[in-house]
Amino acid sequence: xxxxxxxxxxxxxxxxxxxxxxxxxxxxxxxxxxxxxxxxxxxxxxxxxxxxxxxxxxxxxxxxxxxxxxxxxxxxxxxxxxxxxxxxxxxxxxxxxxxxxxxx
Amino acid sequence: xxxxxxxxxxxxxxxxxxxxxxxxxxxxxxxxxxxxxxxxxxxxxxxxxxxxxxxxxxxxxxxxxxxxxxxxxxxxxxxxxxxxxxxxxxxxxxxxxxxxxxxxxxxxxxxxxxxxxxxxxxxxxxxxxxxxxxxxxxxxxxxxxxxxxxxxxxxxxxxxxxxxxxxxxxxxxxxxxxxxxxxxxxxxxxxxxxxxxxxxxxxxxxxxxxxxxxxxxxxxxxxxxxxxxxxxxxxxxxxxxx
Numbered sequence: 343x344x345x346x347x348x349x350x351x352x353x354x355x356x357x358x359x360x361x362x363x364x365x366x367x368x369x370x371x372x373x374x375x376x377x378x379x380x381x382x383x384x385x386x387x388x389x390x391x392x393x394x395x396x397x398x399x400x401x402x403x404x405x406x407x408x409x410x411x412x413x414x415x416x417x418x419x420x421x422x423x424x425x426x427x428x429x430x431x432x433x434x435x436x437x438x439x440x441x442x443x444x445x446x
Numbered sequence: 447x448x449x450x451x452x453x454x455x456x457x458x459x460x461x462x463x464x465x466x467x468x469x470x471x472x473x474x475x476x477x478x479x480x481x482x483x484x485x486x487x488x489x490x491x492x493x494x495x496x497x498x499x500x501x502x503x504x505x506x507x508x509x510x511x512x513x514x515x516x517x518x519x520x521x522x523x524x525x526x527x528x529x530x531x532x533x534x535x536x537x538x539x540x541x542x543x544x545x546x547x548x549x550x551x552x553x554x555x556x557x558x559x560x561x562x563x564x565x566x567x568x569x570x571x572x573x574x575x576x577x578x579x580x581x582x583x584x585x586x587x588x589x590x591x592x593x594x595x596x597x598x599x600x601x602x603x604x605x606x607x608x609x610x611x612x613x614x615x616x617x618x619x620x621x622x623x624x625x626x627x628x629x630x631x632x633x634x635x636x637x638x639x640x641x642x643x644x645x646x647x648x649x650x651x652x653x654x655x656x657x658x659x660x661x662x663x664x665x666x667x668x669x670x671x672x673x674x675x676x677x678x679x680x681x682x683x684x685x686x687x688x
Binding site for chain 2: 357377378411412414415418419421427429431432
Protein backbone atom coordinates (compact mmCIF):
# COMPACT_ATOMS: atom_id res chain seq x y z
CA UNK A 343 0.00 0.00 0.00
CA UNK A 344 1.33 3.45 -0.89
CA UNK A 345 1.58 5.63 2.18
CA UNK A 346 0.33 9.19 2.11
CA UNK A 347 3.15 11.72 1.81
CA UNK A 348 3.08 13.96 4.86
CA UNK A 349 3.46 17.67 4.19
CA UNK A 350 4.79 20.66 6.09
CA UNK A 351 3.91 24.31 5.50
CA UNK A 352 6.28 27.24 5.89
CA UNK A 353 5.09 30.81 6.49
CA UNK A 354 7.74 33.00 4.89
CA UNK A 355 8.52 36.70 5.04
CA UNK A 356 10.52 38.21 2.19
CA UNK A 357 12.75 41.08 3.16
CA UNK A 358 13.97 43.35 0.39
CA UNK A 359 13.80 46.91 -0.85
CA UNK A 360 12.29 45.59 -4.10
CA UNK A 361 8.98 43.83 -4.53
CA UNK A 362 8.89 40.53 -6.37
CA UNK A 363 6.41 38.50 -8.37
CA UNK A 364 5.30 35.02 -7.32
CA UNK A 365 7.53 33.45 -9.98
CA UNK A 366 10.62 35.22 -8.63
CA UNK A 367 10.04 33.80 -5.16
CA UNK A 368 9.42 30.32 -6.56
CA UNK A 369 12.57 30.49 -8.71
CA UNK A 370 14.69 31.71 -5.79
CA UNK A 371 13.55 28.85 -3.54
CA UNK A 372 13.97 26.21 -6.24
CA UNK A 373 17.43 27.39 -7.18
CA UNK A 374 18.48 27.51 -3.51
CA UNK A 375 17.38 23.88 -3.06
CA UNK A 376 19.16 22.82 -6.25
CA UNK A 377 22.32 24.73 -5.31
CA UNK A 378 22.55 23.14 -1.87
CA UNK A 379 21.15 19.63 -2.45
CA UNK A 380 21.21 19.13 -6.20
CA UNK A 381 18.48 17.91 -8.52
CA UNK A 382 18.14 14.63 -6.62
CA UNK A 383 17.46 16.50 -3.36
CA UNK A 384 15.07 18.88 -5.09
CA UNK A 385 13.14 15.94 -6.52
CA UNK A 386 12.46 14.72 -2.96
CA UNK A 387 11.43 18.11 -1.62
CA UNK A 388 7.93 18.24 -3.10
CA UNK A 389 8.04 22.03 -3.21
CA UNK A 390 4.92 24.04 -3.95
CA UNK A 391 4.29 27.74 -3.42
CA UNK A 392 0.77 27.68 -1.98
CA UNK A 393 0.22 31.42 -1.81
CA UNK A 394 2.05 34.71 -2.13
CA UNK A 395 0.99 38.12 -0.90
CA UNK A 396 2.99 40.67 -2.86
CA UNK A 397 1.87 43.57 -0.66
CA UNK A 398 2.76 41.98 2.65
CA UNK A 399 5.74 40.18 1.09
CA UNK A 400 4.59 36.96 2.73
CA UNK A 401 4.33 33.50 1.25
CA UNK A 402 3.25 29.99 2.18
CA UNK A 403 5.41 27.16 0.93
CA UNK A 404 4.61 23.46 1.08
CA UNK A 405 7.16 20.66 1.15
CA UNK A 406 7.38 16.98 1.98
CA UNK A 407 7.88 16.33 5.70
CA UNK A 408 10.95 14.21 5.12
CA UNK A 409 12.60 17.11 3.28
CA UNK A 410 11.72 19.66 5.99
CA UNK A 411 15.24 20.38 7.23
CA UNK A 412 16.57 20.42 3.68
CA UNK A 413 13.98 22.96 2.54
CA UNK A 414 14.43 25.06 5.70
CA UNK A 415 18.19 25.28 5.16
CA UNK A 416 17.69 26.15 1.49
CA UNK A 417 15.05 28.81 2.08
CA UNK A 418 17.16 30.69 4.62
CA UNK A 419 20.21 30.52 2.36
CA UNK A 420 18.53 32.78 -0.22
CA UNK A 421 20.42 36.08 -0.44
CA UNK A 422 19.26 37.31 -3.85
CA UNK A 423 16.12 37.39 -5.95
CA UNK A 424 16.34 38.56 -9.55
CA UNK A 425 19.86 39.81 -8.76
CA UNK A 426 18.53 42.08 -6.02
CA UNK A 427 19.55 41.55 -2.37
CA UNK A 428 16.76 39.72 -0.57
CA UNK A 429 16.31 37.58 2.50
CA UNK A 430 13.67 35.01 3.34
CA UNK A 431 12.79 34.56 6.99
CA UNK A 432 10.83 31.54 8.18
CA UNK A 433 8.04 32.82 10.44
CA UNK A 434 6.32 29.53 11.21
CA UNK A 435 6.31 25.87 10.26
CA UNK A 436 3.17 23.81 10.61
CA UNK A 437 1.65 20.51 9.61
CA UNK A 438 -1.59 22.00 8.31
CA UNK A 439 -2.53 25.22 6.58
CA UNK A 440 -5.23 25.87 9.15
CA UNK A 441 -2.78 25.68 12.05
CA UNK A 442 -0.30 27.84 10.15
CA UNK A 443 -2.89 30.57 9.64
CA UNK A 444 -3.99 30.35 13.25
CA UNK A 445 -0.40 30.82 14.40
CA UNK A 446 0.14 33.75 12.03
CA UNK B 447 12.83 30.50 27.59
CA UNK B 448 16.04 29.88 25.67
CA UNK B 449 18.31 32.91 25.56
CA UNK B 450 19.95 33.09 22.14
CA UNK B 451 23.36 34.64 21.76
CA UNK B 452 25.18 36.02 18.73
CA UNK B 453 28.78 36.49 19.81
CA UNK B 454 30.01 37.84 16.48
CA UNK B 455 27.82 40.64 15.24
CA UNK B 456 30.29 42.67 13.17
CA UNK B 457 28.31 45.88 13.44
CA UNK B 458 30.20 49.00 12.38
CA UNK B 459 30.61 50.73 15.75
CA UNK B 460 31.57 54.06 14.08
CA UNK B 461 28.29 54.21 12.13
CA UNK B 462 25.72 54.62 14.90
CA UNK B 463 22.74 54.39 12.55
CA UNK B 464 23.76 51.10 10.94
CA UNK B 465 24.74 49.74 14.35
CA UNK B 466 21.35 50.63 15.77
CA UNK B 467 19.65 48.97 12.79
CA UNK B 468 21.63 45.76 13.17
CA UNK B 469 21.15 45.61 16.92
CA UNK B 470 17.39 46.18 16.61
CA UNK B 471 17.20 43.52 13.91
CA UNK B 472 19.08 41.07 16.14
CA UNK B 473 16.51 41.62 18.86
CA UNK B 474 13.63 41.15 16.40
CA UNK B 475 15.15 37.89 15.21
CA UNK B 476 15.22 36.53 18.74
CA UNK B 477 18.69 37.24 20.13
CA UNK B 478 19.02 38.57 23.66
CA UNK B 479 22.78 38.94 23.90
CA UNK B 480 25.19 40.18 21.23
CA UNK B 481 28.96 40.31 21.11
CA UNK B 482 30.38 43.13 19.00
CA UNK B 483 34.07 42.97 18.07
CA UNK B 484 35.89 46.14 19.06
CA UNK B 485 39.37 47.44 18.29
CA UNK B 486 41.75 46.95 21.25
CA UNK B 487 42.34 50.67 21.71
CA UNK B 488 38.73 51.85 21.64
CA UNK B 489 37.93 54.58 24.15
CA UNK B 490 35.83 53.66 27.20
CA UNK B 491 33.14 56.24 26.40
CA UNK B 492 32.64 54.67 22.94
CA UNK B 493 32.12 51.28 24.59
CA UNK B 494 29.61 52.81 26.96
CA UNK B 495 27.83 54.38 23.98
CA UNK B 496 27.60 50.95 22.34
CA UNK B 497 26.31 49.44 25.57
CA UNK B 498 23.64 52.16 25.69
CA UNK B 499 22.53 51.53 22.09
CA UNK B 500 22.21 47.81 22.85
CA UNK B 501 20.31 48.35 26.07
CA UNK B 502 17.89 50.65 24.22
CA UNK B 503 17.18 47.69 21.93
CA UNK B 504 16.74 45.45 25.04
CA UNK B 505 19.92 43.56 24.20
CA UNK B 506 22.74 42.60 26.50
CA UNK B 507 26.05 43.87 25.07
CA UNK B 508 29.22 41.80 25.24
CA UNK B 509 32.57 43.42 24.50
CA UNK B 510 34.73 41.24 22.31
CA UNK B 511 38.17 41.54 20.78
CA UNK B 512 39.34 39.66 17.70
CA UNK B 513 43.07 39.07 17.84
CA UNK B 514 44.93 38.44 14.58
CA UNK B 515 48.51 37.92 15.73
CA UNK B 516 51.35 37.35 13.28
CA UNK B 517 53.22 35.03 15.64
CA UNK B 518 52.86 33.39 19.04
CA UNK B 519 54.85 36.10 20.80
CA UNK B 520 52.45 38.74 19.56
CA UNK B 521 49.52 36.56 20.63
CA UNK B 522 50.85 36.20 24.19
CA UNK B 523 51.58 39.93 24.43
CA UNK B 524 48.07 40.80 23.22
CA UNK B 525 46.47 38.35 25.64
CA UNK B 526 48.47 39.77 28.56
CA UNK B 527 47.44 43.31 27.60
CA UNK B 528 43.79 42.77 26.64
CA UNK B 529 42.36 39.80 28.51
CA UNK B 530 41.06 41.83 31.42
CA UNK B 531 39.62 44.55 29.19
CA UNK B 532 37.20 42.42 27.14
CA UNK B 533 34.53 39.92 28.04
CA UNK B 534 35.26 37.63 25.09
CA UNK B 535 38.62 37.06 23.40
CA UNK B 536 38.73 35.43 19.99
CA UNK B 537 41.87 34.45 18.10
CA UNK B 538 41.90 34.34 14.32
CA UNK B 539 44.45 31.61 13.63
CA UNK B 540 46.43 32.26 10.46
CA UNK B 541 49.20 29.75 11.13
CA UNK B 542 49.56 26.42 12.88
CA UNK B 543 51.82 27.66 15.73
CA UNK B 544 49.31 30.42 16.51
CA UNK B 545 46.43 27.94 16.42
CA UNK B 546 48.25 25.57 18.80
CA UNK B 547 49.20 28.34 21.21
CA UNK B 548 45.67 29.76 21.18
CA UNK B 549 44.14 26.33 21.77
CA UNK B 550 46.20 25.64 24.87
CA UNK B 551 45.93 29.10 26.41
CA UNK B 552 43.16 29.36 29.00
CA UNK B 553 42.74 33.08 28.28
CA UNK B 554 41.38 32.36 24.79
CA UNK B 555 37.63 31.87 24.47
CA UNK B 556 37.12 31.33 20.76
CA UNK B 557 39.18 29.93 17.92
CA UNK B 558 38.34 31.04 14.42
CA UNK B 559 39.92 30.11 11.12
CA UNK B 560 40.20 31.65 7.64
CA UNK B 561 37.18 31.04 5.46
CA UNK B 562 38.71 31.40 2.02
CA UNK B 563 41.61 28.97 2.50
CA UNK B 564 40.54 25.51 3.69
CA UNK B 565 44.22 24.50 3.94
CA UNK B 566 44.68 27.18 6.57
CA UNK B 567 41.96 25.81 8.82
CA UNK B 568 44.14 24.16 11.40
CA UNK B 569 41.43 22.59 13.53
CA UNK B 570 42.62 18.99 13.45
CA UNK B 571 42.63 16.36 16.21
CA UNK B 572 45.84 17.71 17.81
CA UNK B 573 44.29 21.17 17.97
CA UNK B 574 41.04 19.76 19.37
CA UNK B 575 42.91 17.83 22.06
CA UNK B 576 44.66 21.01 23.21
CA UNK B 577 41.39 22.96 23.10
CA UNK B 578 39.55 20.29 25.09
CA UNK B 579 42.08 20.68 27.93
CA UNK B 580 41.72 24.45 28.00
CA UNK B 581 38.63 26.64 27.74
CA UNK B 582 38.68 27.43 24.02
CA UNK B 583 35.68 26.80 21.80
CA UNK B 584 35.51 26.51 18.04
CA UNK B 585 33.63 29.40 16.45
CA UNK B 586 31.69 28.95 13.21
CA UNK B 587 30.58 32.07 11.38
CA UNK B 588 27.47 31.54 9.28
CA UNK B 589 27.70 34.63 7.04
CA UNK B 590 30.30 33.10 4.67
CA UNK B 591 28.04 30.08 4.22
CA UNK B 592 25.35 32.41 2.94
CA UNK B 593 27.51 34.76 0.90
CA UNK B 594 29.84 32.27 -0.79
CA UNK B 595 28.76 30.40 -3.88
CA UNK B 596 29.74 27.33 -5.86
CA UNK B 597 33.05 25.60 -5.28
CA UNK B 598 34.12 27.91 -2.41
CA UNK B 599 30.95 27.16 -0.46
CA UNK B 600 31.29 23.42 -1.09
CA UNK B 601 34.85 23.46 0.26
CA UNK B 602 33.83 25.53 3.28
CA UNK B 603 30.93 23.21 4.17
CA UNK B 604 33.22 20.22 3.85
CA UNK B 605 35.87 21.81 6.12
CA UNK B 606 33.30 22.78 8.75
CA UNK B 607 31.77 19.30 8.67
CA UNK B 608 35.16 17.75 9.40
CA UNK B 609 35.88 20.28 12.17
CA UNK B 610 32.49 19.78 13.84
CA UNK B 611 33.03 16.01 13.84
CA UNK B 612 36.50 16.43 15.40
CA UNK B 613 35.16 18.91 17.97
CA UNK B 614 32.39 16.48 18.90
CA UNK B 615 34.75 13.55 19.36
CA UNK B 616 37.10 15.63 21.58
CA UNK B 617 34.22 17.37 23.36
CA UNK B 618 35.31 20.82 22.29
CA UNK B 619 32.39 23.24 22.52
CA UNK B 620 31.21 24.75 19.24
CA UNK B 621 29.78 28.26 19.02
CA UNK B 622 27.66 29.35 16.05
CA UNK B 623 27.73 33.08 15.33
CA UNK B 624 26.45 35.25 12.52
CA UNK B 625 29.80 36.92 11.72
CA UNK B 626 28.03 39.38 9.49
CA UNK B 627 28.63 43.04 8.74
CA UNK B 628 25.28 43.41 6.96
CA UNK B 629 21.79 43.02 8.35
CA UNK B 630 20.83 41.16 5.15
CA UNK B 631 22.87 38.15 6.26
CA UNK B 632 21.33 37.98 9.73
CA UNK B 633 19.08 34.98 10.33
CA UNK B 634 16.96 33.66 13.20
CA UNK B 635 18.57 31.17 15.60
CA UNK B 636 16.19 28.48 14.32
CA UNK B 637 17.32 29.20 10.76
CA UNK B 638 20.96 28.87 11.74
CA UNK B 639 20.20 25.53 13.37
CA UNK B 640 18.57 24.43 10.09
CA UNK B 641 21.67 25.54 8.19
CA UNK B 642 23.82 23.57 10.64
CA UNK B 643 22.40 20.38 9.10
CA UNK B 644 24.67 21.16 6.13
CA UNK B 645 27.62 20.18 8.27
CA UNK B 646 25.83 17.26 9.98
CA UNK B 647 25.24 19.02 13.27
CA UNK B 648 22.31 17.76 15.35
CA UNK B 649 19.59 20.39 15.88
CA UNK B 650 19.98 20.03 19.67
CA UNK B 651 23.73 20.58 19.40
CA UNK B 652 23.17 23.55 17.11
CA UNK B 653 20.72 25.08 19.59
CA UNK B 654 23.22 24.79 22.41
CA UNK B 655 25.91 26.27 20.12
CA UNK B 656 23.60 29.28 19.75
CA UNK B 657 22.53 29.59 23.36
CA UNK B 658 24.00 27.62 26.29
CA UNK B 659 27.63 27.45 25.18
CA UNK B 660 28.14 31.15 24.29
CA UNK B 661 26.13 32.15 27.35
CA UNK B 662 28.35 30.06 29.61
CA UNK B 663 31.48 31.70 28.08
CA UNK B 664 30.09 35.17 28.78
CA UNK B 665 28.96 34.30 32.32
CA UNK B 666 32.30 32.68 33.15
CA UNK B 667 34.23 35.73 31.94
CA UNK B 668 31.94 38.24 33.61
CA UNK B 669 32.47 36.42 36.87
CA UNK B 670 36.23 36.54 36.36
CA UNK B 671 36.18 40.23 35.48
CA UNK B 672 34.04 41.17 38.47
CA UNK B 673 35.89 42.85 41.36
CA UNK B 674 34.68 40.08 43.69
CA UNK B 675 36.55 37.36 41.82
CA UNK B 676 39.60 35.98 43.64
CA UNK B 677 40.38 32.66 41.96
CA UNK B 678 38.35 29.91 40.25
CA UNK B 679 35.83 28.75 42.85
CA UNK B 680 36.69 31.59 45.20
CA UNK B 681 34.99 34.98 45.36
CA UNK B 682 34.31 37.72 47.84
CA UNK B 683 30.84 37.25 49.29
CA UNK B 684 30.81 40.19 51.68
CA UNK B 685 33.20 42.98 52.63
CA UNK B 686 33.64 44.35 56.09
CA UNK B 687 32.05 47.80 56.52
CA UNK B 688 34.73 50.48 56.67
